[in-house]
Amino acid sequence: MKINIQQLDNSYSDELIDLILTIQQKEFNVPITIEDQPDLKQIESFYREPGGNFWGAFIEGELVGSIALVKFDERAGAVRKMFVKKEFRGKELNIAQELLGVLVSFCRENGIHSIYLGTVTILKAALRFYERNHFVEVEKENLPTRFPLMNADNVFYSLHLKENQTV
Known part of the structure; x- marks a missing residue:
């Protein structure tokens, strides 16, 4: 199976909403709706x-x-x-790792040196994934003041890119 990673624009909103809400609501019972995530309909202007x-x-x-x-x-x-669809997760396809690699490369090319994220404790595999990739847990009060908080998030991580570090 060949994985193709590409930039998305607003034309992918419906597919993204279907992918993300299914994982959030059905798989992990996270109480979040599309109304809580208007950015999914504004990919170009928001991201x-x-x-x-x-x-x-x-x-x-x-x-x-x-x-x-x-x-x-x-x-x-x-x-x-x-997010990665359940049946496509794991080391065999390594999709999460590929996606993170693309994001880190973009950051390096665009002068972004610090990456932060928020997630929820229920997502145990995600927490292990970030930690394996050198992300370090950060207390909420130590996040940058402009960090865009999401209500559901209760665990936070940061990664400060070093010159030769790979993920």
């Missing part, structure tokens, strides 16, 4: 225009994963919308 981006992982034309970067400061960004 890309301020200097971030949004990527999707496709296998045979099907959207199976996503990751986004919100640039919230001159040299800092927040990882958002990191």
Whole structure:
């Protein structure tokens, strides 16, 4: 199976909403709706225009994963919308790792040195994934003041990119 990762724009909103809400609501019972995430209908204005981006992982034309970067400061960004469909997760396809690699490369190319993210404790595999990739847990009160908080998040991480570090 060949994985194709590409930038997304507003034309992918419906596919993204289907992917993300299914995982949030049905798989993990996170009490979140599309109304809580209007950014999914504004990919270009919310993510890309301020200097971030949004990527999707496709296998045979099907959207199976996503990751986004919100640039919230001159040299800092927040990882958002990191999701991989259940049946495509794991080391075999390594989709999450590929997506994170694309985001980190984008950050390096665009002078973003610090990456932050918020997630929820229920997502144990996600927590292990971030820690394996050198993210360090940060107390909420130590986040940058402009970090875009999401209500559901209760665990926070940061990664400060070093010159030769790979993820």
